[in-house]
Amino acid sequence: MAKEELKIIKEAELTNNCPECFNQELRLTFYQKHKYNSLYHQTSGEVTHEIKCKTCDSTIYPVSWTEDIERVFDFYRKTVTPDRATLKFTMLFYTLILILIVLVSGGIYLYLQKII
Template sequence: MSKEKLEVIKEADLTNNCPECFNQELKLTFYQKHKYSRLFHRTTGEVSNAITCKKCSSTIYPVNWTQDIERVFDYYQKMAHPEKKSLKFKPLFYALVLLLIALVASSAYLYLEGVIQF
């Protein structure tokens, strides 16, 4: 099965007030989803974000955002550049493909020589 992992693409410290504790230490983080399997590594186009307070460790959801937080979020969202969507195959995939090609080629050779019949 494939494993999913959120990798950080951009982090920023904000000086806006926390709606919970009114402290000025917020952290904005942008994540991009990556999927790992034995045969491939896929980078998806899904980008997520999270704003947390460093003092009270609470997550600030968009419902609680002030206009200042929204303005700063929009600014940093433009600066976060995710990796392009891609699919990279691992060596195990190529080994299986070569094994399959060799199996088909040897079966075709043995059939043409008359050793095996279908």
């Protein structure tokens, strides 16, 4: 089964006021989704974000953002450069493909030699 992991690609400390507790200790974090499987490692192009207050430890959702928070978020969103969306195969995948090729070619050889 594939294991999904959100990797941090950028973090920023914001000096905007928290809508919940009105302190100025917010942290903006951008994540990129990675999938790990025994046959492949996939990096998706999907980027997610989260704004958390460090004082009251609450997540600030876009519904409660102020104009200042939106402006700062737009600025940081433009500066985020995610990794390319890639699909990398593991050594187990290549080994299974090689074994499959050997079995198919051996079957064709035996068929052509009229042994089977």
